[in-house]
Each structure stands twice: as C-alpha cells, then as structure tokens.
Amino acid sequence: MxxxxxxxxxxxxxxxxxxxxxxxxxxxxxxxxPLLVFGVIxxxxxxxxxxxxxxxxxxxxxxxxxxxxxxxxxTLHLVKPWSWRNIVLKFLxxxxxxxxxxxxxxxxxxxxxxxxxxxxxxGKVLYCSPYTEVLTGYSIDEVAAAGRDFxxxxxxxxxxxxxxxxxxxxxxxxxxxxxxxxxHKTGIxxxxxxxxxxxxxxxGDVSAFLSVTLNISQQMVYQRQVxxxxxxxxxxxxxxxxxxxxxxxxxRGMLGLLEEYNSQLPxxxxxxxxxxxxxxxxxxxxVNSVLEYAQISATSLALEPVPLRDVLTQVxxxxxxxxxxxxxxxxxxxxxxxxxxxxxxxxxxxxxxxSNAIKYRDQSRILTLEIAVLPQHSKRQITVFFRDNGTGIPxxxxxxxxxxxxRAHGASIEGTGIGLACVKxxxxxxxxxxxxxxxxxxxxxxxxxxxxxxHHHSFAPSSSLREQRxx
Amino acid sequence: MNASCSLLIVDDxxxxxxxxxxxxxxxxxxxxxxxxxxxxxxxxxxxxxxxLVVLDLNLDHESGLTLLTWLRxxxxxxxxxxxxxxxxxxxxxxRCRLEGAHDYIPKSDSPEVFALELQQSVxxxxxxx
Numbered sequence: 124m125x126x127x128x129x130x131x132x133x134x135x136x137x138x139x140x141x142x143x144x145x146x147x148x149x150x151x152x153x154x155x156x157p158l159l160v161f162g163v164i165x166x167x168x169x170x171x172x173x174x175x176x177x178x179x180x181x182x183x184x185x186x187x188x189x190x191x192x193x194x195x196x197x198t199l200h201l202v203k204p205w206s207w208r209n210i211v212l213k214f215l216x217x218x219x220x221x222x223x224x225x226x227x228x229x230x231x232x233x234x235x236x237x238x239x240x241x242x243x244x245x246g247k248v249l250y251c252s253p254y255t256e257v258l259t260g261y262s263i264d265e266v267a268a269a270g271r272d273f274x275x276x277x278x279x280x281x282x283x284x285x286x287x288x289x290x291x292x293x294x295x296x297x298x299x300x301x302x303x304x305x306x307h308k309t310g311i312x313x314x315x316x317x318x319x320x321x322x323x324x325x326x327g328d329v330s331a332f333l334s335v336t337l338n339i340s341q342q343m344v345y346q347r348q349v350x351x352x353x354x355x356x357x358x359x360x361x362x363x364x365x366x367x368x369x370x371x372x373x374x375r376g377m378l379g380l381l382e383e384y385n386s387q388l389p390x391x392x393x394x395x396x397x398x399x400x401x402x403x404x405x406x407x408x409x410v411n412s413v414l415e416y417a418q419i420s421a422t423s424l425a426l427e428p429v430p431l432r433d434v435l436t437q438v439x440x441x442x443x444x445x446x447x448x449x450x451x452x453x454x455x456x457x458x459x460x461x462x463x464x465x466x467x468x469x470x471x472x473x474x475x476x477x478s479n480a481i482k483y484r485d486q487s488r489i490l491t492l493e494i495a496v497l498p499q500h501s502k503r504q505i506t507v508f509f510r511d512n513g514t515g516i517p518x519x520x521x522x523x524x525x526x527x528x529x530r531a532h533g534a535s536i537e538g539t540g541i542g543l544a545c546v547k548x549x550x551x552x553x554x555x556x557x558x559x560x561x562x563x564x565x566x567x568x569x570x571x572x573x574x575x576x577x578h579h580h581s582f583a584p585s586s587s588l589r590e591q592r593x594x
Numbered sequence: 595m596n597a598s599c600s601l602l603i604v605d606d607x608x609x610x611x612x613x614x615x616x617x618x619x620x621x622x623x624x625x626x627x628x629x630x631x632x633x634x635x636x637x638x639x640x641x642x643x644x645x646l647v648v649l650d651l652n653l654d655h656e657s658g659l660t661l662l663t664w665l666r667x668x669x670x671x672x673x674x675x676x677x678x679x680x681x682x683x684x685x686x687x688x689r690c691r692l693e694g695a696h697d698y699i700p701k702s703d704s705p706e707v708f709a710l711e712l713q714q715s716v717x718x719x720x721x722x723x
Contacts (some may be wrong), residue, residue, distance in 0.1 A: 368702055369680050373609040376705035380616055 155182075238336040241322070242271035249331065258315070258338055260308025271332050274317055279304040288577070289319045296321050296329055297502065302339065314343040354420075361417035367410045374403050412541035416527060419548045424465045426553065428576035431459035431507065434466065435494060438473040445481050449490055456495035460505050462573035464553045472549050473509070475542040476569055480511040482536055485564075488512065497570070504555070504572050512566040521561055599720070600625040600643060604635045604661065605650035605678070610701070614648050614678070617709035621716055632656050636664065644673055646719060648712070649695075651679035651686060662693040674719050676712070 162178070229250075232239045238255035242248050248267040255266055259277055266273045275286045282303035292299040298320040304312050317336040324330040378400060385393060435455055439446065446453065462469070477492075484490040490511065497506040516524055516531045523529040525547040530540040546569075550557045554574040561567035601623040605611045611628050618626070627642065629635040632653065638644065647665070651658040658677060665673055676697045677690045687698050697715040701708055 365680070369607070372680070372701050372705060372708075373607065373613070376613040376708075377609060379705050379709075380613070 236338075238274075238334075240266065240271070240273065240332075240334045240336075242332045244330060244332075246271035246332075248273070255336075258307075258313070258336065259305070274305065274334060274336060277305045277307075279306070279312070289317070293319050293321050293329075293332060295502075296323075302343075313338060314340040357417055357420040360413060361421050364410050364414040364417055368414070371403070371407055371410060375407065378403060409539055412539040413527075416541050416545055416548065419468075419545060419552065424468060424552050426463050426465060428461040429464050429466050429469055430461050431469070431573075432457075434469045435459065435473060438470055438477055441470075441474060442477050442481070449481060449484065451481070452489055452491040454491070454493045454495070456507075458496060459494070459507065460496065460573075461576055462505065462507075462553075462555075463576045464573065468549050468552075472546050472571070475546050476509050479542060480509075480513055482538070483511075483513045483531075485512065485514050485566075503575055505575055506570050506572045508568050508570050510566065510568040515563040515566055516559065516561040517563050521559060524559060525557065598624045598643075599645050600627065602627045602629060602635060602638055602642075602644045602647045604629045604632070604647060604653070604658065606630045606654040606656075607650070610650065610678075613705060613709070614712065617712045618648075618716060621713070622720065630654075632658075632661050635661055639665075639668075639671070639673070644671075646716065647673055647675045649675055649677055651677050651681060651690065659689065659693055662690065662695060666694050676715055676719075678708075678712070 232250070232252050235252060236254055237252065238258045239250070239252035240248060240255065241250040248270060251263045251266045253263070256262055259266070261269075261273075261277070269276050272286070272290075275283060278286060282301070282305075285301045285303060289299040289301060298318060300316065300318040302314065302316050304314055307313050315336050316339045317334055319332065319334045321329040322331040322333050378396070381396070385396075388396070432455075439453065439455075445451070480490065480492055490513065493508075493510040495508060497508060499505055520529070520531040524531060525543050527544040528540040529544075530538055547557050550571060550573075555572045557572070558570045559567055560570070599622055601618065603611050603614045603626065605614065608630070611630075615626060615628070623646075625642070627638050627644070629638055630653075635647070635649075639647075647661070649658040649661060658679075662675055662677075665671060665675060674696045675694070676699060677695045678699050678701055679686060680701045682700050682702055690698050696719060699708060699711045699715060703711075
C-alpha cells in the first residue's frame with residue numbers, strides 16, 4: 124500500500140494550484156530566525172556568552188526537525204550529530220527523487236478522465252485533478268474550499284447515506300466503491316461511480332484520503348435500456364403464464380367431469396384419457412414453475428437481516444420426512460451468519476437446494492449434506508456452501524445449470540428445470556451470487572455469497588445485534 | 595332451510611359456469627341461473643328471487659365488483675355473493691371483502707379443491723339462512 128501514497132502526498136509545503144496540484148519543496152528557514160533574534164540581543168547584552176551557547180543548541184534542535192519530518196520513519200537517533208551535513212545531502216537527494224516521481228504521477232492523474240481528489244487527515248484538499256472541473260463544473264478552488272467531502276455536497280441527497288458509509292469504511296481503513304447521481308454546476312444530473320480509498324504512510328497509519336470519480340452516465344443509459352427490455356420480457360412471461368392458468372383450470376375441470384363417464388368408456392379410450400391427464404398435469408407444473416420464476420422478478424423484495432441458522436432449521440423441518448426416510452447425514456455450521464435477504468425467499472433457496480440434493484442423491488451411498496461458512500475475506504459479503512455427495516452434474520451441463528429449463532439429468536427424474544434458476548434469480552435480488560462446483564459421481568457444492576447486513580460488518584456490529592446473535 | 599332456493603352463476607367463461615354448476619349439483623338449489631354479462635345478471639336478479647350469486651371477478655371487459663357494489667345499494671335484496679377468480683392477489687381479496695362479498699375462492703387451485711371450497715362455502719351460507 125505504501126507505494127500508493129508516497130509521491131503525491133503529505134509534503135508539508137504542498138498546496139493546491141489552479142491547474143491541479145502544485146507541490147513545492149523549499150528549505151525551511153524558520154530555524155534560522157531564533158539565531159537572528161538572539162544574535163541582536165547578544166550584541167547588546169552582557170549575557171551574550173550564555174545566550175550564544177543556547178543559540179547553538181537551538182540551531183541544532185531546529186535544524187533537525189525538518190529533516191526528521193521529511194523522514195518520519197526516522198533513523199535520526201542513529202546519525203551522529205557531526206554528520207548532519209550528510210543528512211542534509213541525503214534529504215536533498217531523496218526530495219529530488221520524490222519530486223521527479225511527483226511530476227510523473229501528476230502527469231498521469233492530471234490527464235485522467237476522472238475526478239481525482241486527495242485530502243489529508245484533516246480533510247484539507249491536497250490535490251484535485253483538472254478533470255474535476257469538467258465533470259462537476261466546479262473550479263478547483265471551489266473544490267478545495269469544500270474540502271474532502273466535496274462529492275457529498277453535490278451528490279443527490281438519496282446517496283448521502285452511501286457516502287457516509289464510504290467514510291465509515293475509510294475510517295476503518297477499507298476502500299469503498301459506489302454508484303450515485305450528482306448535480307453538475309449547470310444543474311444537469313450525472314451518473315458517477317466513486318471509489319474512496321485510504322492511503323497509508325510507512326507506519327501503516329491512514330495518512331490521506333483518495334477518491335476517484337468516473338462519469339458512467341452513458342453506461343447507465345445502456346443499463347437502463349437493458350433493464351427495461353428485461354422487465355418487458357418478464358412482464359410478458361408473467362402475463363402469459365397467468366393467462367394460461369384459466370384454460371388449464373378448465374381443461375383439468377372438464378377432465379374431472381369426464382371421469383364420471385369412465386365406466387361407459389372402452390379400455391382404449393381410458394388409456395388415451397390417462398395420457399391426456401398426465402400431459403395436463405405436466406403442463407400445469409410447467410406453467411406454475413414459469414409463473415413462480417416470473418413472480419420473483421415481478422415482486423420487489425424487502426431486504427432485512429435474517430439469521431441463516433433459523434432458515435435452515437425451518438427448511439430441515441420441512442424436509443424431516445425425507446431426511447429420516449433416506450437417512451440423510453446432515454452437518455450444519457453452528458456459526459451461520461445473519462445475511463441480507465427475505466426470510467421466505469431464503470427458505471425457498473435452501474428448500475430448492477435440499478430438494479435437488481435429495482432428488483439427485485447417489486442411490487449407492489448415504490446422502491451426506493454439509494452446510495457451512497467459507498473463511499471470510501470481505502467484511503461486506505459472506506459465502507456459505509452447500510455440499511452434497513450426490514450424482515453430480517455432468518461437466519458440459521455445469522455452465523447452463525442456473526438457466527431456466529436447463530436440466531442436468533434429462534427426463535429420467537421429474538423436474539421442470541426452474542428450481543436453480545429461481546435460486547440464481549433470488550440470490551441476485553439479494554445482491555449476492557451463486558456458483559457451483561461439481562464432479563460427476565462425487566457430488567456438487569453450491570457457493571452462495573450473501574451481502575452482510577450493514578450492522579453486521581465485523582468492525583461495526585451494534586450491541587443489540589450482537590446480543591441477538593448470542594441468543 | 596327454505597324450500598325454494600335460487601342460485602345465479604355469473605362468469606363469461608361457459609366452461610367455468612359448467613364447473614360451478616357441477617360442483618353445486620348436490621346442493622339444495624331449486625333454480626340455477628347463468629349469465630355471461632353483468633347486464634344480463636342484473637335483469638335476472640330483478641325478475642327472479644335470487645339467494646346466492648357466484649360471481650367471477652374478471653369478466654370480459656367488466657369487473658364483478660360493479661355488480662357487487664350495485665347489489666349493496668339494493669336494500670330490498672339480501673343476496674349473498676361468493677367471488678371466484680383466477681387472481682390470488684391480496685389486494686383483490688381485500689377489495690371484495692370491503693365491497694361485501696361473503697367469500698372469495700381462487701380458481702388457480704386444482705378444480706377439485708375449487709369445487710370442494712365452493713361446496714363448503716355454499717353449505718355455510720345455506721346453513722345460516
């Protein structure tokens with residue numbers, strides 16, 4: 124991380140110029156001031172000898188301060204006082220290199236089509252790229268006057284909370300990336316993506332704040348178009364599957380009424396009827412599955428922190444009969460977390476996985492299921508895996524397994540191919556994702572990555588939630 | 595229970611009317627009327643003494659709610675209404691209850707379940723008459 128910050132940073136005498144950052148380094152003449160003052164006093168005073176000796180002392184102290192500041196990880200105590208000339212030479216040499224580096228990096232950031240802002244720990248702006256003026260319409264002086272949180276001042280108020288969260292992450296030494304809308308000085312709304320990053324000094328302490336903002340308006344236009352098209356297709360699917368229910372209801376009803384005449388029908392006709400019955404039943408299952416899939420897209424979910432442990436307890440309860448009947452060996456992690464989701468839909472996800480695991484179990488061995496948490500790498504997400512030792516998914520089917528109507532096992536086992544598509548869609552709705560690793564004959568492992576609820580980040584768990592977790 | 599008891603089935607789908615008629619074949623209705631439109635339903639109600647209406651919510655270009663509201667304004671009539679519908683939306687169910695429907699039976703379940711629920715609902719209504 125230390126490479127990130129070094130060049131453009133905390134030089135004591137850096138300041139903002141009108142065309143991006145101007146970082147100046149000059150000799151600090153302040154230490155010589157006491158020399159002058161005391162010199163004048165010594166001229167008139169009989170105590171000149173004492174004063175002069177204290178003067179020498181002052182010079183020594185003050186001359187070393189800037190050197191020590193320039194090299195804070197400091198090896199000052201190792202340097203013998205009489206070698207101070209070497210220190211000065213070294214300081215000059217280091218600053219020369221640093222200066223070259225600064226000019227090089229400034230050349231890059233000045234020409235980036237991004238608003239780059241660097242602020243020190245006090246929120247004072249140290250650097251602001253010229254493109255900031257283009258992107259926001261505000262001059263660099265105006266940005267500098269607003270300080271570190273300039274972006275928050277122009278941001279749509281809807282996103283201020285997100286910015287606060289970014290600052291929360293910054294304080295914890297973590298980067299944060301988010302999309303938002305802000306108001307250009309001319310009043311035009313701009314879609315942007317901002318990444319805030321803490322910069323560290325050689326001691327590993329946060330020494331500065333870096334934010335990079337990109338214009339993503341064009342990208343958002345395309346995204347909106349795609350979303351609109353997808354929504355149209357989903358609405359269409361929902362409507363069609365819903366409208367299909369009425370004729371299906373009639374069909375099944377009429378077949379039911381016909382059963383009253385079964386005794387009057389010849390065996391051949393009865394056989395034909397049984398075929399019609401089965402086809403209608405299959406059609407109904409399909410229509411219901413499509414409707415269920417379309418409904419996930421059509422309805423908006425109210426996300427809340429849900430304890431996964433409770434969800435699994437409920438799902439296992441629902442499958443109790445099968446678990447006992449097939450002697451399923453279940454292993455569920457005690458430390459399943461709270462995740463962001465909707466309880467009923469989370470149950471649906473695990474019920475789908477459970478039903479698949481039971482349906483596609485390997486008949487030659489006892490089904491073992493393991494549900495546990497992967498070691499955590501992020502404070503915002505957590506991955507839970509669901510592992511079975513079933514028949515597994517053929518390698519050529521793995522990639523398509525989450526698409527609707529794709530089935531790994533053909534028609535030999537009943538199913539509509541909608542279950543895993545629903546799992547994927549729900550996980551996306553929760554802001555997470557699902558992946559699978561599978562080997563035919565060995566089993567499958569589903570990796571479900573959930574977003575952790577805001578208050579469940581490991582660095583900021585509220586006490587009430589911690590209590591809930593222990594209950 | 596009264597000796598004469600009349601039922602009106604309002605549904606634009608003739609197959610669904612047939613299913614309702616069959617489901618209620620075993621009950622004690624002496625007259626069963628059928629109608630595909632609201633206008634026809636109102637004229638039947640005005641000409642006959644109807645005790646129960648089985649009413650489809652989504653008729654062809656019409657809403658069963660219109661009839662439900664009209665029935666509520668007819669003080670002299672004490673007609674019970676059972677709504678049947680392919681919709682399972684909670685909002686539809688709530689509106690029907692507010693408009694004074696006696697029961698709401700979804701058509702989306704299997705026809706057997708539908709028939710059973712309809713029979714139970716009708717039996718309850720007839721028992722209180």
